[in-house]
Amino acid sequence: MSTTENAIASAEAHSAHNYHPLPVVVATADGAWMTDVEGRRYLDMLAGYSALNFGHGNRRLIDAARAQLERVTLTSRAFHHDRFADFCTRLAELCGMEMVLPMNTGVEAVETAVKTARKWGYRVKGVPDGMAKIIVAADNFHGRTTTVISFSTDPEARADFGPYTPGFEIVPYGDLTAMREAMTENTVAVLIEPIQGEAGVLVPPPGYLAGVRELTRERDVLFIADEIQSGLGRTGKTFACEHEGVVPDMYLLGKALGGGVVPVSAVVSSAAVLGVYRPGEHGSTFGGNPLACAVALEVIAMLNTGEYQQRAAELGDHLHRELGLLAGGGAVRAVRGRGLWAGVDIEPELGTGREISEKLMERRVLVKDTHGSTIRIAPPLVIGKEDLDWGLEQLREVLRG
Template sequence: MIEDMLRTPAAVQDAERHTAHNYHPLPVVISSAEGAWVTDVDGRRYLDCLAGYSALNFGHRHPALIAAAHAQLDKLTLTSRAFIHDQFADFCRELAALCGKELVLPMNTGAEAVETGIKVARKWGYQVKGVPAGQATIVVAEGNFHGRTTTIVSFSTDDDARADFGPYTPGFKIVPYGDLTALTEAVDENTVAVLLEPIQGEQGVVVPPAGYLPGVRQLCTERNVLFIADEIQSGLGRTGATFACELEGVVPDMYLLGKALGGGIVPVSAVAADADVLGVLRPGQHGSTFGGNPLACAVATEVVRLLATGEFQRRSTELGERLHAGLHALIGKGLVAVRGRGLWAGLDIDPALMSGREACERLMERGVLAKDTHGSTIRLAPPLTITAEEIDHAVAQLAAVLAG
């Protein structure tokens, strides 16, 4: 079936010939992109409804972001943190203001931001909370996806991500997502943090029960535990707010950010927290050669300025309502359930019809790119620059796929 679908079999085979098989991409070879659309090597256009797992919240090649990158490329690209460059202060100050926090620690990838958050929480636990040396624990949720480093997969419940990568890093307790009682029981005197996604993306855009995040916030405050929100996928406008936590009126102690922060141009991540948390770090204790480099800061500062206008959060809210209305109309017509917030949706397809992979292959044939996750579940996360007409087009193509 897949061979019949390949429009560029030679290009696909060549791309995979010398590549470790750690991904199973759809058989499309993209050569250019603009806005919400990508074009393959044969000139066929596709509506991008994945947006790089939310790394392309502002679409492909947003003019303001491209201009910022071009301008910086002509001046300075890398110094390392051994020196200060002229883009660093603006980025850190403006991102801190966007987050409502005092300090920012720039890194590169989302997984690095999570690892940084874990290290900071442990050090805070020992130096500030007074947890005995080597006894700090962090509570996480089942179904989590925080990255694929050795430490992070140690507390994953996804066998594909975790199996055969042991021995695993200790110090984590796993509880059911959305279960405040289980979380309360897991927190003890040695707990330094609760690490959660406000909406679980990789699990299928799973939204927790109403009141769960406020309950987590209250518990962490009462027990002197850090609430760390992994907003790497859910943050920066995706859900209709700057951060998904805002939808529940919650402010965590620490934000973990990435993906869209780099504007779809360079990898940029960051940890944002107040000085009583991030201030526990001292020179030599954590760092990154490329973290906070001039090119990254120039692009990410422009990202922060785009978000500061509120335009993209409003677009996500308004167009998200249109997207979800169209998707909910397909429940009972091939869809079993729809979840999500803003321009982010997890769709459960009737498994008797097809798998999530099959649905994405058929959508690709109809000029729409999406991504499956587990079983018959697929995710939609189009750029926030998508139009109402393009949303209707994507929903219509999905309806056609479900109808067979």
């Protein structure tokens, strides 16, 4: 057996099969490229589901992490440390908010948001205890914890994990009328992705986010934007909500906030919302640790230049022009997305999304499928135009058969 085959066989034998990875074993990576254990190079067109917006091994982020590793990596929140206040201040400023509650993974930020909205509903809005409702969108993906899969409509994520957590109302994505009809006096929040990633990079109809903002203000309901995949430069803006000039009541951030170096997530909101917490009511041993704060501070500094947002916008325009040409050629049904983020629906007779991803892997391009015959394209924002064009050419060749 080859080194690759041995590694895959060992993983299959000794790890739970909760993922079905492509049969490639990565050993090193730099920028937009990864190299496997056999020395073969692959163009990364997934970027860790947007966790690697700034590329593999970004020197600024690695240097920030290395410097902090030599000082202190963890104190727990039992004590203050010298990176925490700066991290919270700078992230709040980036978001135009006042307070930050740091966690580790994206789904922890979502769980934190659910708890926050409920507590705000009881303490501030006056909803009767135990009666709070949160409106979510069908085909959402906010993670896979027990509470979060309770409001998923994906059978794969939900089946066999009941009993499910109550307190959620599911409405069609993009349908303001349905959202309005679902609201009651006990509704405390609307939780949506500004662009639905796992569903196939679904962009809502024009005016939808602005309509959600207007409706939530009108009904005294929190607007929670899950920008864990869409935020921090991916769509050509710092936040996807900016494309409609919308500022939610709460941002949920993760993935790229840790630069692909460490897991970092955060709930960012106003003092009126996050101020409902008292010591002991919520926490995390690793949330806001010194190493995470050091890396995230460098991410924030990089985003403050505007360079990465501009790059995503310009290369994103090019990406969507090229994919649009494919959509007119009979092999691609539809293309959606914003910035350097696209969902591509392949004609089913050409193969499933998994099959297309495997064929691209054979041509040294790594993407990932989602439902049916859809693939997602989301390269690191540092990708060169020539590399992007090469990757798109490999897709054309696969679609030509």
